[in-house]
Amino acid sequence: MIFKKHCRVLLALILSGVSCVVAATPTQKPNILLVLADDLGYNDVGFNGSKDIITPNLDALAAQGTTFSEAYVAHPFCGPSRAALLTGRYPHKIGSQFNLPIRGSFVGVPTSETFIAQVMQDAGYFTGAMGKWHLGDAPQYHPNKRGFEEFYGFLGGGHNYFPAQFEKAYNERVKQGVTNIFEYLTPLEHNGKEVRETEYITDALSREAVNFVTKAAKNDKPFFLYLAYNAPHVPLEAKQEDMAMFPNIKDKKRKTYAGMVYAVDRGVGRIVETLKANNQFDNTLIVFMSDNGGKLGQGASNYPLKEGKGSVYEGGFRTPMLMHWPQQVAAGKQFEHPVLALDLYPTFAALGGASLPANNKLDGKNIWQDLQANQNPHQDELIYVLRHRDGFSDAAVRRNEFKAVKYGKQDWQLFNIEKDISEQHDLSASNSLMLNDMVAEMEKWTWDNVQPLWFHISEEGANWRLKGMPRFDQTFKTSISSTESD
Amino acid sequence: MIFKKHCRVLLALILSGVSCVVAATPTQKPNILLVLADDLGYNDVGFNGSKDIITPNLDALAAQGTTFSEAYVAHPFCGPSRAALLTGRYPHKIGSQFNLPIRGSFVGVPTSETFIAQVMQDAGYFTGAMGKWHLGDAPQYHPNKRGFEEFYGFLGGGHNYFPAQFEKAYNERVKQGVTNIFEYLTPLEHNGKEVRETEYITDALSREAVNFVTKAAKNDKPFFLYLAYNAPHVPLEAKQEDMAMFPNIKDKKRKTYAGMVYAVDRGVGRIVETLKANNQFDNTLIVFMSDNGGKLGQGASNYPLKEGKGSVYEGGFRTPMLMHWPQQVAAGKQFEHPVLALDLYPTFAALGGASLPANNKLDGKNIWQDLQANQNPHQDELIYVLRHRDGFSDAAVRRNEFKAVKYGKQDWQLFNIEKDISEQHDLSASNSLMLNDMVAEMEKWTWDNVQPLWFHISEEGANWRLKGMPRFDQTFKTSISSTESD
Amino acid sequence: MIFKKHCRVLLALILSGVSCVVAATPTQKPNILLVLADDLGYNDVGFNGSKDIITPNLDALAAQGTTFSEAYVAHPFCGPSRAALLTGRYPHKIGSQFNLPIRGSFVGVPTSETFIAQVMQDAGYFTGAMGKWHLGDAPQYHPNKRGFEEFYGFLGGGHNYFPAQFEKAYNERVKQGVTNIFEYLTPLEHNGKEVRETEYITDALSREAVNFVTKAAKNDKPFFLYLAYNAPHVPLEAKQEDMAMFPNIKDKKRKTYAGMVYAVDRGVGRIVETLKANNQFDNTLIVFMSDNGGKLGQGASNYPLKEGKGSVYEGGFRTPMLMHWPQQVAAGKQFEHPVLALDLYPTFAALGGASLPANNKLDGKNIWQDLQANQNPHQDELIYVLRHRDGFSDAAVRRNEFKAVKYGKQDWQLFNIEKDISEQHDLSASNSLMLNDMVAEMEKWTWDNVQPLWFHISEEGANWRLKGMPRFDQTFKTSISSTESD
Structure with a gap:
């Protein structure tokens, strides 16, 4: 009934021709940094109570920001979840219910959808994407065509982590005349141009994010950065120094996984330092979450949630999440109402003073006011x-x-x-x-x-x-x- | 061969760039009142020879107008037939071959189709729809978005008739927390706003039609009114006073059904009075028909036609029909050639001096000239x-x-x-x-x-x-x- | 790897906003005459080594032009191959993988595709199509709507050859009241108007091509003529005088087929004469090929290729091909690299100085430079x-x-x-x-x-x-x- 009533009110508004005006509380456009981990378990960050994995930098942000105990992504695995995050639509509404074809294709998330990056760019933001794309390999689906001025990373659904190893494997295949080479092995790229990466991939992406933030600080535009680490997604490959942080973890997979998460945390720390050094920290909204639940059997833990990646039980699509923005996001609080990855699109647009595309149907909503008021933004909703x-x-x-x-x-x-x-x-x-x-x-x-x-x-x-x-x-x-x- | 020849001529015309000009005989734009009954049997009006059901007001219009012995709708059940009526397309050409999902949905007749109401509105008509919609619940499919300035009724595929009863049933479900409530029970609406109806639904719709006609008479636009009674569609619910008109009918269903038809006829009488009182009767084309054949086992009779609603035999899609317009439509005649519900769109457009949308494919034709000449408008056609x-x-x-x-x-x-x-x-x-x-x-x-x-x-x-x-x-x-x- | 690299370069170009400029070597826009045979075998022209079929006029063009030993069409049967030829797209990309419905339809090659004829017409060419269409019967798919100013022929997938016979068969069916008459029997048309053809169809099409060329010579536009003979497609029907040219062929089917090919060659000779008489021969690029391989069991030979029409072995889609253009196309050469029917669209456009439609995806490429340089235009490509x-x-x-x-x-x-x-x-x-x-x-x-x-x-x-x-x-x-x- 309540739902029905809302519908009618909405209908009446639409019919009466009242246009939707997005009301952003803060007066200045913030930088927005969205850090996405890949297959990170609900229980695998310090701020969510992990007993064995330490994430000091994320925990510091959490302590000074708000954590979310009921953050949901739109799909329990990668491709559709990311499509939803960047388009604001449930993947089933845009034909993106499956991961892209494993051996490559010329398909991608329909160009009829406007990505949040485009919306932000149109509103005057300097936009960048670092890391994993997984939303289309063909030219028309490239990050640079979807609103990201800068892109550094790889177009596929994942990647091996150590350049010395994957470069060797790649070159062997090239030498054999193979052209359809597994995407986890192909060279990284910068704005469509192949680059020769030499660092551990998580560190490389952190480095590029630091560079982006530094560059952004020099111009007068706010920035929107989508930092999509592929860690701790398989293959489980961690640096020795990172694994060494976890002497008490005996299980080899868990230990490697922990090292991979630690590298992400280390990267976040470097970016925070850079923001501070450039006097941007106070004006930056940082959002951290995962694209879906941790994959069982691959080192992750979603405790106390049931099952993991791929499942419609909570372990599949409820993820760790935090927001940090001094003065604007409450410090040291936990928000215990449901929020959706789908909400980020309209929320970011509102904060950035951006116009939503005409005829744009979004499946989430601007949660900013409810966040401030500690109210459930999805009361009675489905x-x-x-x-x-x-x-x-x-x-x-x-x-x-x-x-x-x-x-x-x-x-x-x-x-x-x-x-x-x-x-x-x-x-x-x-x-x-x-x-x-x-x-x-x-x-x-x-x-x-x-x-x-x-x-x-x-x-x-x-x-x-x-x-x-x-x-x-x-x-x-x-x-x-x-x-x-x- | 003849068909092929027609095709070639048409092709030649199209290729030579001759544009289609709609020639309307009458010089003044008439009001158009389209009254649609729901599941009314071929044999269930006086003017078609019913032995037990009396419809004095419809019969009076028939006596002063023309009846059609071979009027066909485009589909033997509700939703597709209505989609065809309002779009001028066979439902199979626009994906509307089935009734809308019974438990609700956000789909509807594609917005790429222009409804006849829009065409008429664009030509300067004051447009209204009263009654059953059944063409899409979501905002973009609402009558007000399809060319109807005024809408009073319900969006679903049918409705219970007595407010005291359905309001009670509805409120019980609301109280239980149910939100997906059977559409036959939900409150009626006026232009997207919920209203609390208190009259027997057929009478309520007649009342609203009277109001519309009265309002229309006060402005200088001609009107186009689509009065879509849900009667005598199930549930079989009639007023005692209407059933009392049929003392000789013993079968309970038939008696109730007869009462429901009588209420429709009573409503038509009220509207005719209103037209006369407002000096609009002579300038109004009235068309009456059903959306499909009567439903066997639910009180209807399609005699002498075979089978009923749902069938591709005549009982499924040949319906009672009359047209009335003093001086313009022959009085007391029966037109014994096939006419299609699909013909109404181009015929109304022609009478209203309206332009057909560019690239509009219509499956029917303007029958006005053939009607005047008593010629088969569909000679050799399929x-x-x-x-x-x-x-x-x-x-x-x-x-x-x-x-x-x-x-x-x-x-x-x-x-x-x-x-x-x-x-x-x-x-x-x-x-x-x-x-x-x-x-x-x-x-x-x-x-x-x-x-x-x-x-x-x-x-x-x-x-x-x-x-x-x-x-x-x-x-x-x-x-x-x-x-x-x- | 090489393929991947190409992709990256292409991507970089696209992303950098460099627009594609078509570079046509010749300074004057040539006339373009594309002659398409139907189901002609790889081995069934003199210039490809036929031992029994003589094609003196084609051979003369071959001797003064370039033949192609590895010319591929995009599909091993008619409709899809023709759709590809005229749209520049693999038929699977545009839903045209099958021949059109045999008993007629209102579907056709999507109007969202721009035909090469339209591109040439827009670039100032006088355009014509003679013969078989097979790309849509409904008005919006008519040759005159796809960029051909002149059309003479038939819309279906084939035709009987002797008017006296097919006219009789057609009239009998008309007399019986049949309207859905087999398309091989229906009257020919000129720009949408039925005509009464009296000549053997191959001769009739040659005659119309001669007329077109003559007419074209009188205006100052270059011409683009698509001459799509239905010969030697079944039914096997040849003129006695043509069969008489092959006294040594005993097999009845082969003899008839040979006569049909000979009639095509005779027609090409007449057109060449007309071009010369009108002083257009030196300025005309002539391309000759078949729509697919010869049909086994129906008189054709694809020797030494495996199988025939319909097969993915070479006999299905590798066809005889020649190009002739004095001074521009090397004389007496054989080009031994793969070329595609799909390449003709961009190549013709380049030669005609035409702009490719925006957002046009073409599956072939302009091969002109590679042809001049005797280089493989499809090195490392698929x-x-x-x-x-x-x-x-x-x-x-x-x-x-x-x-x-x-x-x-x-x-x-x-x-x-x-x-x-x-x-x-x-x-x-x-x-x-x-x-x-x-x-x-x-x-x-x-x-x-x-x-x-x-x-x-x-x-x-x-x-x-x-x-x-x-x-x-x-x-x-x-x-x-x-x-x-x-």
Whole structure:
């Protein structure tokens, strides 16, 4: 009812021709630094309570800023989550539900979508992207074409970390005449030009971020920097000195993973120093989060969340998150309401005084006022996660304290996610009315999903077609009797 | 051959750059009142010979106007038929082959289509829609966005009739926290704002139509009013006083249905009075018809037509129809040639002196001249009906006196529909050449059909994909041997 | 690696905003005459070594011009090959992978594609098309709407040759009331107007080409003429006098076919005479080729190529080709590098000083400089052929001297196509690395293929859907282990 009412009010506004004016509280346009880790577990930063991994620089930002206990990305794995982050749309609405084809392609996130970088650039920001792209290799999808004035990194979905090793492997393949070389091995690039990187990749990206921040400080534009570390995504490759910080970790994977996270933290520290040295620290909003949950079996921990990367349980898409901005973001607080990676687009646009593109449909909202007021920005609203698998779809939907989960062939479950963060106590039996209502609302949300524009491998595409996907008939089947009304 | 010739002439015209000028005979722009009943049977109005249902006001209009014995809608059920009526396109050409998702959605008739209301509004008409919409719930599909200045009614595919009852049911669900409430129960709205209706819905819509006509009479614009009663669509709910008009009907459903039709007729009477009182009656073209055939088992009669709502036999898509306009439409005549709901768009546009949108493809034609001349506007042309079912498609095509029917898994049948209105005598055996020709022409027509943009329920969509729909390989299989020519 | 490097350079160019300027060597805009034969075998012209078929006029052009031993069309059958020729795109990129529906339709090559004729017309050329169209029957797809000022011929995929016969057959059907008449029998047209042709069709098309050339000589525009003979496509129908030229051929089909080819050659001779008589011969680039390989069992020979029309072996899509232009194209030479029908679009545009449409993606390239320099225009590049069959896809990809072939359910084979033109010696066992690389590159190329916009018959469309086509999971399956990187 409340939702319906909101809809009507919105409709009335739209019909009456009132245009949406974005109200940004701060008077000066801040620099915005978005640091994205890759496959970082919920429990793998100090500020979220890790017992074994230390992240002193992130923890310092957390101590002087706000952490978020219920930060959700839009998809439990990389490509779709990043597409959502930069477009402000659920990946299912823009055909980006799958990772890009593993052996390359000429497809990418549709150019009909305007990236947040473009919006910021149009508003006078100096924009840069460092690190992993994973949103399209072909020229029209290049970061430089999506609003990033500067790009340093790699276009693929990941990368090996030690140049001496990957350069050797790459050159061997070239020598053999191979042209379709695994993207984790290819040379990095700067604005479309191949470069010969020599540093450990995490350090290289930190270095480039430092350079960007330094350069930005010299011009009079605010900056928007998207620093997308590929760490601690596999392959697990850490520097000895970083692993040496964790003498008590015995598990080899965990130790390597910890070293990789530490390198990220080290990089963040260097950037903070640079911001301070350039007198930009007080005017910079720093946001740190991961693109999805940690990958189980690869060194990560999402404790106390259930499962990990790929899952519609919390471990798949709830990630560590912090915001830091002196005087503007409350220091030492934890924000305990849900926030979405999808919210960053409209929030950044508002802070930057940017205009949203005409006819732009965004799935998130500007959360700035609610953040200041410590209010739930998504009260009574629905938060979705939907992952297509081989012949069926996993789905979950949260509203306030309740989360409904459809996992594999199991029936829908219902959890009180505020009291039961580990999703252990199924309340569906005693709450069938609410469960059915949430399932119906999620099914309603799916009708304007579009067909995937690509798949990760051709087998996935063939199975999609052969098995009549997305099979929402099964996904949203409940005890509700459907009412015919033709 | 004749058809081919027409095509060539048309082609030559197009190629020679002659632009289409719409020639409207009457010099003054008339008001246009389109009254649409919902699931009204062919035999369920007095002017079509009903023995038990009385419709004095409609009959009076019929007596002073022209009735149509062969009026066809574009689809045998609601949503697609209405989409066709307002866009002038067969629903299969615009992805609107199915009713909208029953539990709501954010999809609707594509905004790339221009509704007749928009065309009329652009030509200076004051436009209004009252009643059932069923063409999209999301803001961009709202009547106010499709050319209707005024809208009063409900966006869904139907509605309960007694406010005291549906308001109670609605409030109970709201109280339980349900947000996805069956659309038949939700409050009505006026231009996007919720209203609290208190009258029996048919009377409420008649009241609003009266108000609209009254308001229209006060400005100097002609009006275009689309009055879409949901009666006598289920649920069968009539006022006691209306049922009391039919003491001789014993069947409860039929009696209720009759009462519902009577309420519609009563409303038409009120509007006619209002038109007269405002001195607008002589300058108003009134068109009355149904969106599809009556639903068997729910009180309707399509006698002498075969089957009912949903069928590609005549009972599914031939409906009662009348036109009334003093001095302009012949009084007391019956027009015995086929006319299409698809013809109304270009005919109304012509009468209103409106320009058709550039690149607009319309599937019907301006029938005004042929109506005046009592000539068949569709001589030698093909009239199609196509309904997709679970794993197969029903189809029918009419040309002049012949109608070919593909029903379920049966072979194609051929009827002389002028002599055999009840489709009892299959002539296929002795007319295989003509039958095959008509089937081939219909198959030709299907190639630029588009995939459905939505389905009524998710099961329907899953089956569509799993069963390789639309399965035209089976639908158009005849004894013709296909000729390869690659 | 080399390919990757090219990509990067291209990307850098695009990103740096350098616009593509087409450099045409010759200073004067030449007339361009593109003569396309239909299903002509690789071995069925004198200049390609035919032992039994004589083509004196083509041979004379060949002797004074350049022949091409490795000319590839983009598809092994008619419709898609022609769509590629005129749009410059692989048919799979524009939904034109299949021949148009055999019993007619209102679909055609998307109007979002700009035909080469339009590009030339915009550059000041007088443009004409004579003969077979096969790219869309509906008005918006008519040659006159795609850049051809003059059109004489037929819109379908083929035609019978003797007017006395096809006119009779056509009239009989008209008399019977048939409207969906096989397109091989329908009257020819001139700019959308039906004409009554009386000559043997090949002669009629030659006559119209002569008329066009004569008319063109009288105005000051250069001309672009697309002369698309339907000969020697079935039905096998030749004039007695032409067959009489081949007394030594005993096989009836071969003899008829030879007569059909001879008529084409005779026509080319007449046009050459006309060009000379009008003093245009020296300023005319003549290109002659076929739309695909000869059809086995219908009189054609593709010797020494393997298989014929429809196949991804060389016989399917390598065709005879010559270019003639005094002083500009080397006389008496054979060009022994691959050239593509796809190259003609950008090459013609360059020669005509035409601008390519903005955002135009072309799959071929201007080969003029490489032709002059006798260099391989496609060094290290990939040349694709892909044919969808019932439930699987045949594919082949060539790079330099190697060609990989996926045929039916067989494993991928690898041939050294320069040394093994008949594709007899599979080298896959000893070259798995290269084979796998080429297969991976071809799979990469497929991801931006689009779904077919039509099929030849409805059965084909139903099977496409039921069998989860294009089944690239099977097509591109090799011994490569797929690497996951989500």
